Amino acid sequence: xxxxxxxxxxxxxxxxxxxxxxxxxxxxxxxxxxxxxxxxxxxxxxxxxxxxxxxxxxxxxxxxxxxxxxxxxxxxxxxxxxxxxxxxxxxxxxxxxxxxxxxxxxxxxxxxxxxxxxxxxxxxxxxxxxxxxxxxxxxxxxxxxxxxxxxxxxxxxxxxxxxxxxxxxxxxxxxxxxxxxxxxxxxxxxxxxxxxxxxxxxxxxxxxxxxxxxxxxxxxxxxxxxxxxxxxxxxxxxxxxxxxxxxxxxxxxxxxxxxxxxxxxxxxxxxxxxxxxxxxxxxxxxxxxxxxxxxxxxxxxxxxxxxxxxxxxxxxxxx
Amino acid sequence: xxxxxxxxxxxxxxxxxxxxxxxxxxxxxxxxxxxxxxxxxxxxxxxxxxxxxxxxxxxxxxxxxxxxxxxxxxxxxxxxxxxxxxxxxxxxxxxxxxxxxxxxxxxxxxxxxxxxxxxxxxxxxxxxxxxxxxxxxxxxxxxxxxxxxxxxxxxxxxxxxxxxxxxxxxxxxxxxxxxxxxxxxxxxxxxxxxxxxxxxxxxxxxxxxxxxxxxxxxxxxxxxxxxxxxxxxxxxxxxxxxxxxxxxxxxxxxxxxxxxxxxxxxxxxxxxxxxxxxxxxxxxxxxxxxxxxxxxxxxxxxxxxxxxxxxxxxxxxxx
Numbered sequence: 001x002x003x004x005x006x007x008x009x010x011x012x013x014x015x016x017x018x019x020x021x022x023x024x025x026x027x028x029x030x031x032x033x034x035x036x037x038x039x040x041x042x043x044x045x046x047x048x049x050x051x052x053x054x055x056x057x058x059x060x061x062x063x064x065x066x067x068x069x070x071x072x073x074x075x076x077x078x079x080x081x082x083x084x085x086x087x088x089x090x091x092x093x094x095x096x097x098x099x100x101x102x103x104x105x106x107x108x109x110x111x112x113x114x115x116x117x118x119x120x121x122x123x124x125x126x127x128x129x130x131x132x133x134x135x136x137x138x139x140x141x142x143x144x145x146x147x148x149x150x151x152x153x154x155x156x157x158x159x160x161x162x163x164x165x166x167x168x169x170x171x172x173x174x175x176x177x178x179x180x181x182x183x184x185x186x187x188x189x190x191x192x193x194x195x196x197x198x199x200x201x202x203x204x205x206x207x208x209x210x211x212x213x214x215x216x217x218x219x220x221x222x223x224x225x226x227x228x229x230x231x232x233x234x235x236x237x238x239x240x241x242x243x244x245x246x247x248x249x250x251x252x253x254x255x256x257x258x259x260x261x262x263x264x265x266x267x268x269x270x271x272x273x274x275x276x277x278x279x280x281x282x283x284x285x286x287x288x289x290x291x292x293x294x295x296x297x298x299x300x301x302x303x304x305x306x307x308x309x310x311x312x313x314x315x316x317x318x319x
Numbered sequence: 320x321x322x323x324x325x326x327x328x329x330x331x332x333x334x335x336x337x338x339x340x341x342x343x344x345x346x347x348x349x350x351x352x353x354x355x356x357x358x359x360x361x362x363x364x365x366x367x368x369x370x371x372x373x374x375x376x377x378x379x380x381x382x383x384x385x386x387x388x389x390x391x392x393x394x395x396x397x398x399x400x401x402x403x404x405x406x407x408x409x410x411x412x413x414x415x416x417x418x419x420x421x422x423x424x425x426x427x428x429x430x431x432x433x434x435x436x437x438x439x440x441x442x443x444x445x446x447x448x449x450x451x452x453x454x455x456x457x458x459x460x461x462x463x464x465x466x467x468x469x470x471x472x473x474x475x476x477x478x479x480x481x482x483x484x485x486x487x488x489x490x491x492x493x494x495x496x497x498x499x500x501x502x503x504x505x506x507x508x509x510x511x512x513x514x515x516x517x518x519x520x521x522x523x524x525x526x527x528x529x530x531x532x533x534x535x536x537x538x539x540x541x542x543x544x545x546x547x548x549x550x551x552x553x554x555x556x557x558x559x560x561x562x563x564x565x566x567x568x569x570x571x572x573x574x575x576x577x578x579x580x581x582x583x584x585x586x587x588x589x590x591x592x593x594x595x596x597x598x599x600x601x602x603x604x605x606x607x608x609x610x611x612x613x614x615x616x617x618x619x620x621x622x623x624x625x626x627x628x629x630x631x632x633x634x635x636x637x638x
Contacts, residue, residue: 020356024541025461026393026526027358027451032351037339039346040434042402042448046441074345083361085404085446115359122365123441127404129361129448132346142344207345222343 002091004119010093011100016113018080028115030081036133039077043068047124057095059186061102064126066190067209069110070260073195074207076140077132079110084117085127110192138199140264145204145223149265149291152202152274154191154283156237157212158249159184161256165248177239184237188260194285197277198264204291205264211255216263217297223265229289232302265291323438326410330419335432337399347434349400355452358396362387366443376414378505380421383445385509386528388429389579392514393526395459396451398429403436404446429511457518459583464523464542468584468610471521471593473510473602475556476531477568478503480575484567496558503556507579513604516596517583524583530574535582536616542584548608551621584610 002010008023016022021029032038045064047053065082072079084103088096107114112130163181165171173181191207198205204219212234220227234253236244243249266274271287278285289300299307327342335341340348351357364383366372384401391398403422407415426433431449482500484490492500510526517524523538531553539546553572555563562568585593590606597604608619618626 020455021458021460026390026524027360027396029356029358029394029453029458031356031455034353037348037350038357038450039348040400040402040450041346042404042435042446043437044404044406044439044446046406046439049439049441071345075348077346081359083359083448085361085363085448087363087365087444116361118362118446120363120365120368122368122444125406125441125444127361127363127437127446129402129404131357131359131450134348136339136350139340139348141340205345 002093007091007096007119011096012084012114012117014104014114016115019113019115023116030115033133035136037136037139039072039075039132039134039139040129041068041071042127042129043071044125044127053124056186057098058102060126061099062106062187065103065106065128066188067260068128068130069112069190069192070188070207070209072130072132073191074140074205074262075132075134076138076195076199076205077134078196079112079130079132079192081115081131082107082112083129084114086117087120087122087125089121089124110190140195140198140202140205142204142206142219142222145219145225145265145291147225147291147293148268149203150268150271150287151216151227151229151263151265151289151291152285152287153208153212153235153261153263154194154285155261156235156240156284157208157259157261158240158253158256159237160188160258161252162240162243165252170248171243171246173239180239185258188258190260191262191283193281194262194277194283197281201270201273202264202266205262208259208261208263210257212263213254213297219263219265220295220297226292226294226296226298227289228292228298228300231299231307233286233288235284235286326415326438330415331403331433331436333423333433335434338432338434342435349434352452354455356455356458358391358394358451358453358458359448360387360390361446361448362390363444363446372443375505376417377421379445380418381425381506383447384422384425385507386579387447387449388431388509388511389507389526389528391449391451392510393459393524393581394451394453395457395514395518395524396453397515398431398449398451398511400434400450401426401431402448403433405436406439406441406444408440408443429509459514459517459521459524461523461525461538461541464538464544464584464610466544466610466612467587468522469587469590469606470535470546470548470582470584470608470610471604471606472527472531472554472580472582473513473604474580475554475559475603476527476578476580477559477572477575478556479507479577480571481559481562484571489567490562490565492558499558504577507577509579510581510602512600513581513596513602516600520589520592521583521585524581527578527580527582529576531582532573532616538582538584539614539616545611545613545615545617546608547611547617547619550618550626552605552607554603554605
């Protein structure tokens with residue numbers, strides 16, 4: 001069977017940019033740009049918790065890095081370096097080759113270099129740590145939202161959660177619709193370019209990974225303010241728009257998870273500039289409400305009345 | 320049950336030094352010192368592979384960080400920041416409290432700050448990523464050994480491997496001896512201060528985590544040279560010295576793993592300076608042989624004759 005050293009050499013040793021010394025030593029050595037802060041984030045995907053054990057390894061490679069890049073995007077950071085801690089039940093070479101291909105494809109698309117890592121035998125688990133760079137004064141933080149800001153969200157909400165529900169037989173849809181949603185579940189697009197474009201413009205920002213309600217809730221809690229969101233303005237894909245009457249609609253769209261969109265706040269006057277960024281990057285950007293004094297999240301129905309809704313996001317240890 | 324957010328807040332949110340923004344946002348933000356390289360390393364400990372599932376959580380907390388600090392030590396890097404990806408079967412609060420205590424105790428002892436991470440439910444697994452700082456020209460690399468250098472090793476070899484063998488019933492010893500060796504297995508001391516002291520002095524360096532034979536072998540391969548090691552000079556603890564005739568002696572001492580000592584090469588003229596460093600830091604440092612032209616590792620017996628020995632280190636995927 002292939003050794004750990006050969007495994008790393010064969011599948012995870014492609015050239016790394018911005019790197020003094022890549023894999024193969026005790027540590028990788030990299031040189032950060034002068035005067036920049038480092039943004040650092042770690043996320044783990046575990047088999048049977050975050051994905052099915054028989055998931056397509058190339059898609060897993062993409063997604064395992066993409067979910068981490070989404071955190072860099074939400075800080076407005078330029079991705080630079082990543083490490084991989086890969087735990088696999090066995091050294092299955094075709095699986096490893098496909099996983100590495102997906103990972104490096106996502107890395108190349110977002111200009112980040114894999115500089116090191118560790119491989120271990122055990123239950124399939126993928127931990128990526130990513131490091132990005134951001135100027136001292138323009139990091140997009142959760143605590144930056146201000147009363148009067150507009151609340152924006154990128155892309156569409158609930159696609160991944162409905163895809164998972166379809167895979168689990170909780171909702172029915174035709175094959176083409178399901179395929180469209182599954183792409184959103186298995187190959188999310190981290191909004192890295194959007195995060196960079198929002199430097200100096202957005203006040204508060206977060207990536208929507210546990211559902212809009214929970215993640216926007218974190219922004220509100222950190223920023224000591226509230227928000228009123230217009231339920232009818234939530235951006236939906238055509239497939240999900242057909243499912244608004246489905247019993248799981250709210251749980252998928254407001255508390256779904258795996259959206260990997262950015263939710264951010266910005267001055268109302270910045271609307272035109274933000275829409276221009278969306279047009280330039282070909283990313284749908286939708287203003288869905290306002291930051292208000294107070295605390296907590298309130299929802300308005302299409303008639304402008306407050307709705308009773310208490311959606312919370314996905315939590316690995318609740319329940 | 321405790322939520323993921325409360326779990327992090329309760330157990331993994333102690334104040335972080337050298338940090339602009341700690342946990343609680345999408346990323347941590349840290350400010351590297353001007354002109355320094357970053358040394359980055361990731362290591363995973365998996366239940367039933369690297370430790371027993373019922374292991375003392377406080378010791379696991381210490382060890383999971385210590386093994387990563389050992390990689391920074393081997394580069395001569397000053398530890399700065401760490402992230403933790405913690406996968407646990409359930410949110411057992413007494414386990415988490417003890418694990419966090421052990422982790423933070425090791426962090427405090429080596430001046431590194433936990434700045435973020437992720438908690439997930441699954442098979443118990445602990446992935447730490449550590450970031451340190453090292454000046455551009457004084458990183459201790461595997462490829463720096465030169466013909467004529469003396470080969471040094473810190474501490475003693477084989478203690479942890481014999482402790483594991485005792486736990487597995489493969490070797491018998493009295494309780495006091497076993498307790499001494501178990502401390503070496505469960506609570507290794509990363510040689511951070513030694514790595515810092517060797518900046519500008521050592522030519523090649525590595526930490527001994529998979530056994531001296533394999534790890535010194537990496538230095539030789541990267542440095543394109545060979546080594547002749549004097550078997551009788553290998554540093555042994557008093558307990559292990561009593562076991563030299565045991566059938567597993569070579570496999571424990573040369574190919575054991577979990578030593579977390581430093582093996583380094585340095586000019587022969589530096590001997591007095593190196594011994595002074597060892598005295599100042601209270602770390603035993605032993606010259607065990609020489610770097611020679613050619614390739615591979617050769618062993619001399621006490622009569623100065625070449626021995627037939629082909630020891631290799633622990634490999635997660637071999638066999």
